[in-house]
Structure formats: structure tokens, C-alpha cells
Amino acid sequence: MDWLAGAYLWIVAAHVIVVIFWMAGMFMLPRYLVYHQEALAAGRAEEAALWTLRETKLRRIILTPAMVAVWVLGLTLATIGQHWGEGWLHAKLLFVLLLSGYHGWAVGYARRLARGEMRLTGRTLRMVNEVPALMAIVIVVLAFVKPF
Ligand code: HEM
Numbered sequence: 001m002d003w004l005a006g007a008y009l010w011i012v013a014a015h016v017i018v019v020i021f022w023m024a025g026m027f028m029l030p031r032y033l034v035y036h037q038e039a040l041a042a043g044r045a046e047e048a049a050l051w052t053l054r055e056t057k058l059r060r061i062i063l064t065p066a067m068v069a070v071w072v073l074g075l076t077l078a079t080i081g082q083h084w085g086e087g088w089l090h091a092k093l094l095f096v097l098l099l100s101g102y103h104g105w106a107v108g109y110a111r112r113l114a115r116g117e118m119r120l121t122g123r124t125l126r127m128v129n130e131v132p133a134l135m136a137i138v139i140v141v142l143a144f145v146k147p148f
Helices: 002-041 045-080 087-114 122-128 131-145
Strands: none
Touching (some): 002 045, 002 122, 045 087, 087 131
16 A cells, blocks of 8 residues: 555645646736736737737646646545545535636636627726635645645
């Protein structure tokens, strides 16, 4: 069983590394959306097109691969560490699902901006920016403290 315990630690390390990549992207994309929308609203079409390019690269190179890796490694840890049935994991999964939903929403909003649609006001967009930070706080506390 020793090799499994050793492997477990390496997988936790890999899990936390890809979590950092995912969260870095999740902090960047909503900020890009604010700048993108400002450029669009001011009629700076060339700058807006540049933001579309940056958003697409961020999604393809960091966001999507990191999210998939976080899920695969997290579910592997839950299985080999026999954490299924523990309350903290179910609560954590709920918040990770919400974070994944937010990820999808932000990617969808970037696509809308690329088509010239602005559904939210700049103020609302800025407020919505804070969601990933709040989710990260809850998820990390659940993962480390395991309050239930
Ligand atoms: C995608 C679904 C996820 C699943 C199924 C999952 C599951 C797990 C499991 C089973 C562990 C090992 C806990 C232990 O052995 O004590 C773990 C560790 C950890 N996870 Fe996740 N996780 C997921 C996503 C995330 C996300 C999104 C974050 C942060 C935003 C995160 C942050 C952490 C941290 C910081 C640890 C290390 C905790 C420790 O070593 O005590 N996880 N995760």
C-alpha cells in the first residue's frame, strides 16, 4: 500500500498545481471581459478584436485544460483516498460545480462580446468578477479544514 500512499501525495500536488492554473485563468478572464466591454462600448473595434483573441487564447491554453485536469485529479483523489461519503467532499463538489458553471458563463459572455452583444452593465460585470475569489475561499477551506 506504500506506493499508493506515495502516489496519493504526488496526485494532491498535481491537483493543487492545476487548481492554481485554473484559478489564475478564472481571475484573468472576467477582468478581460470588463476591458473588452469598455472597448466595445467606446467603439474601439480594433481593441475589442484584440480582447477576443486574448480571451480565446486564455480559454484554449489555460482555462479548459486546467479545469479538465482539476476534475480528473480531484475525482481520482476522492476515489483512491476513499473520501466518497464525507460531507466536506460533497459540499466542495457543489461549489466546484458552481465554479465550473461560472467558467462556462464567462466563456459564453466572451463569445457574446465577440458578436457585439453587451448584456450586463459595466458595474454588474465588475461585481460578478468577485465570484471566483469567493468560491476559491469556500472550496479551499472545505478541502483543508474539512469542517464536516
Ligand atoms: C473538481 C472537483 C474536485 C474534487 C473531486 C476534489 C477532491 C479533492 C480531494 C479528494 C482532495 C484530497 C483531500 C485529502 O486527502 O485530504 C483534494 C485536495 C485539495 N483540493 Fe480539491 N477537488 C476538486 C477541485 C478543487 C478546487 C476547484 C480547488 C480550489 C479552488 C481545490 C483545492 C484543493 C486543495 C487546496 C487541496 C489540498 C488539501 C489538503 O491536502 O489537505 N480542489 N481535492
